[in-house]
Amino acid sequence: MDMKLEVVVLPVADVDRAKAFYAEQLGFRLDADFTVDDSYRVIQVTPPGSACSLIFGTGVTAAAPGSLDGLHLIVTDIEKAAAELTERGVAVDGPFRDASGVFHHAGSTGRVAGVHPERRSYGSFAAFHDPDGNGWFLQEITQRAPGR
CATH class of the missing domain: 3.10.180.10 (2,3-Dihydroxybiphenyl 1,2-Dioxygenase, domain 1)
Known part of the structure; x- marks a missing residue:
């Protein structure tokens, strides 16, 4: 059975700052930005040419920001x-x-x-x-x- 790494969840403190860094400054493709409520927001970006995306946001991981x-x-x-x-x-x-x-x-x-x-x-x-x-x-x- 093939297993492909599809998503890495990235712990961040400031979601909008991370979005600006990855999508605007680095030029990663912005795939999604879903806000459900104040406690849950999911952003997905993908590096150019990559099959693996990053997800970060609010309420998506308990890992400490900056710990990866x-x-x-x-x-x-x-x-x-x-x-x-x-x-x-x-x-x-x-x-x-x-x-x-x-x-x-x-x-x-x-x-x-x-x-x-x-x-x-x-x-x-x-x-x-x-x-x-x-x-x-x-x-x-x-x-x-x-x-x-």
Whole structure:
């Protein structure tokens, strides 16, 4: 049976600020904005080219705002993607690679400035946070590993 990740629920403190950040500043597609009452509002946005959406709002999660870390957006050109986000007013850390060459460590431990020296897929990253502190990574993938 196929299982596809369709939605990630994002904990935010200020729904309108999050909507402006994701839909306007980042340019994610605004799929829905439903207000049922003062205690329940659902907003759904989708990154360009993604099959997985984000949902945030009022009454959709008990998680603390800003508590998600390690969300990944896959790009084919890490330098171009980081520059585009910077142009949109987002503070971006990177590009960088991890000293281990495996993945990236939590926080900024093991970061080496610059892209992977061979531009190996899965080896270059950049990072940013939304206004609530939810942590995002850009990861450059130009050739998928077999079976993916």
